[in-house]
Amino acid sequence: MLARAKILLFGVISASLGAQALSGHINPYFLDVIIGIGINIILAVSLNLINGYTGQFSLGHAGFMAVGAYTSAAVSIFFGPHFLARLGGGGAAIALLFFIALLAGGTVAAVAGLLVGAPSLRLKGDYLAIVTLGFGEIIRVIFRNIPALGGALGLNGIPGYTNLFWVFAFAALTVYTVTAMVNSTYGKGFLAVHDNEVAAEAMGLNPTKYKLVAFLTGAFFAGIAGGLYGHFKFSIDPKGFDFIKSIEIVVMVILGGMGNTVGVIIAAVILTLLPEVLRPVADYRMIVYSLLLIVLMLTRPQGLFTPRKRALAERKTT
């Protein structure tokens, strides 16, 4: 299974390299939306690890995205010029710089994930949700108060390094990592913690470690997504990483069926496309969007793609 997954991973990465080469022929607006889809896939799949598989209700994912966005942007803007000057500034140098910037963003976000995960360990359910939401807001307020990073105006002038290849290579990497983790023997622990923490502990698993690993990994990829986002929009604004954004990602995870990676990916695609598809209905766009959310939940409450078995398990028991 893992071998197949690896082949799929390399396949997608190569395909995205090819797609990138041909991307000059795609309309930039389409490219814009497709890249947006890729970034949302990374966000949704990484959150799925925390919320879906490990059952930790996190409402602060946008905070990790913010950390990654600001960190990688800072690397590109402040450190980039020296770096490129030393290496000659060619395409390979830029690619290396971007890779370093993204990794930096992801790593700092992972540290943030650890900081958020640690105090949250004692909390359950809705208390955990509030605390993660709080952390997300705290991160946002911190960035809004740093003048060197633009403050309330946001950080502008971020070089546009993001392209199809980077986005989909990382999307594939995220999906692979999460799937491989969860399907491994070690990874069954996530599901165990989700289903019944006390029983898991009784079986000798350490729920604390699992939760921390989930937060760490989820935050890392959210940070990468943030970095890709920043280098794609050329500017980032603290307001764009508020709890509303976190909720948007949570909606993707729930709609896709918690703990179902394929479902979550498709949900991310649909929910990214939906506002664009609805543009012709401009004035009523958000009304249609919210009605669709309600209708979707009413008609397909187990998420769009949860297989029958899990759907039954999801029904509330006495």
Next chain:
Amino acid sequence: MNEFLQQLLNGLSLGAIYALIALGYTMVYGVLRFINFAHSDVFMIGAFAGFYLSRYVPRESLAGGFAVLVGAMLICAVLGIVIERLAYRPLRSHSKLNVLITAIGVSLLLENVGQLMFGAKTKASPVLFPSKTFTFGGLVVSSNQIAVFVVAIVLLIGLRFIVMKTRIGTAMRALSFNPIAASLVGINNDVVISFTFGLGSALAGAGGILYSMNYQAIDPLMGVLPGLKAFVAAVLGGIGNIPGAALGGLVIGVIESFSNGSRWSTWTDAIAFTLLILILLFRPGGLLGKLEVEKV
């Protein structure tokens, strides 16, 4: 000292409004174990109901003000019941998280319909009760702030009475302990749940009227921030716990007031959340809440 007292007063008055909204969150959570995201928008509808109803009553009169208050509460109660019936009841047997999404959908719907119907521009809210300012040796209190305290206390006492001393209140408490057992002893869960929603929404409506009285400006998105803060207040006090919600509201209001009046006013949100996190670390069930012991 004067400044301190004034800030405290400001904070308590703001907190009383958060408390009213928080009560709605906590009641619904207590009975249904889910966070009604659309609650903050019912609050907004209450304020707008007051805006439109005020055209039919004489301005600045006590009787007129009460009429509008009661009218708005009724409208919100009905709205809450309708939302529950259409959007939440069909999902009752499913996971909480689905209802969460539906609630988010309802919230977005109310906000956007509001922007379409009422217009996105901020409107001046009408003066309902006669407005006077009192000064007690350096401390400034407005009659509106007093009205907030009075109404909030009355509603809180009324709520406590309903929950503790009436049959439907007992039914609510029974439901929050164990829904299946409650229906086994003959409680009509649907009716009780509808009642809970109606009551919580009426409180939100009252909050909306009081808020618009004190802060004279209403707009379709006015519920988002107070709603978030009230939700935090409810959790802070122990979600599902009614006195806890009131306490949480006051705490949040006071923290916000002191933070806003200091040098650190740009960090107010962060300060409020940090304190929340610290409190939850030491009391994971909230200030007055009881952590549910998991039986294995």
Next chain:
Amino acid sequence: MNNWRKQILLAVTFSCLVWAGGCGKSGDQGGAAAGTIKVGEFASLTGKEAAFGQSSHKGTLLAIEQINANGGVLGKKIDLVYEDDQSEPGQSATVVRKLITRDNAAAILGEVASGRSLEAAPICQQYKIPQISPSSTNPKVTEMGDYIFRVCFIDPFQGTVMAKFAEGTLKARRVAMLSDAASAYSAGLGQYFREKFVADGNTLVIEQKYNGGDKDFKAQLTAIKAANPEAIFVPGYYTEAGLIVLQARQLGIKVPLFGGDGWEAPELVQIGGSALEGCYYSTHYSPQDKSEAVQNFVKQFQARNNGETPDAMAALGYDSAMVLADAIKRAGTTDEPKLRDAIAATRDFPGVTGKTTLDEHRNATKSAVIITIKDGKFQYVETINP
């Protein structure tokens, strides 16, 4: 794959195709061959700042309608394609890309908020499509490139105007400031005011901040009251300014409050009421201006918009479109860089917000108008020239 999955996959594919095909228009930029000139506009039509976006949009619409009614430009009608950025960061970039690459806009009008203008600017610059912002006042916007313009004054100018006004007209040497920490506009305007005011030897006795969307300012005002200023500068938006003035009076603060163009809206008086008596603010234009151009504009706007009086955003939205049309006429084409050069050469264009001249930084050097509130009405005080 069970039935549901197939259906969903079908739906997704179908909507992709519809979306891709349905709006497939390709062709030369500006649609010149097709007989219309395509102009793109992006604004916050929904969301937190919908009030401003809708205002500026209505002004722009009126201008385009009038231009088309008079035969259009270069013999062609202007086709205004507009998109909503929902007041959210991240949307402007997508929308402007769409307007330029899919709708083939020859120029972009937008945005009101400096943050969102900044987001779109690199894209317009990259595609060499001129962008004209109606009312973004942060200096950084036009620094993004030589294809980015604005038809309003910038915050350094406005800050200086208000500093001079404070010490000159209000005779206040000790002033407090209450600004919006969440708004780049407010922070910027506050900063420039502070620089000029303090450089002139005056004192800023205390600075307090609030967050846009807040309704309760008693905490900050209590602190300000304790510092005993002679006047209070509030460089924020009318939604908060109205409440701030009201609450200040409730707390017993008697000194005048004054602000910038963010105060400009009919709702200011509705919200602030009699508390606003004796307060001042600077703005781009006043609907009370007796000049023929302004009065005509006001009447036509009211006729088209249910009696609504146009505010500064609407007036600037109107002017941005008019300046663009004028430049297209002068350039004789929508090709670049001819159009860009024509816009840059705008001199003394008679706009409803005053004579508009674009300087070498592509900002408009315009006068500021000081307004006061007397007897519940806006009253013109004076014009301050650059």
